[in-house]
Amino acid sequence: MAYRDHILSDYINVSADSTYLIYAFSYDCPHCINSFGNLSQYNNPRYVDKVIGICKENLEAKKKFIDFFNPSFEIKEIPEQEFYNITEKYPTSFFVKRDSIIKIVEGEIPSAYFLTP
Secondary structure, eight states: OBGGGSGGGGTOOOOTTOEEEEEEEOTTOHHHHHHHHHHHHHSSTTTOSEEEEEEEOOHHHHHHHHHHHOOSSEEEEEOHHHHHHHOSSSSEEEEEETTEEEEEEESSOOOGGGGOO
């Protein structure tokens, strides 16, 4: 699917010559939290050029989440209703390569270990 045809393109710009993992999640979702350790493995040029989080706004849960994980990648927060226009299931990971969504993983993200030959 062309990235520009997906609603994610309304929120996050991507470069045609790069690869991305866009992680749609909630600060207080236990499955999202359990996946976060695996997600951090992808923040490595060996797998993708850039990891970007897209998250439902939640000021109360955000502080605890950020204090604990201290993420090293951008997280874009959007209103809850807009979030559900992107996905109703979370976490959902969108793998983007050369302007195309090449894979969508709903549920906990697997370890990057499984991508190694």
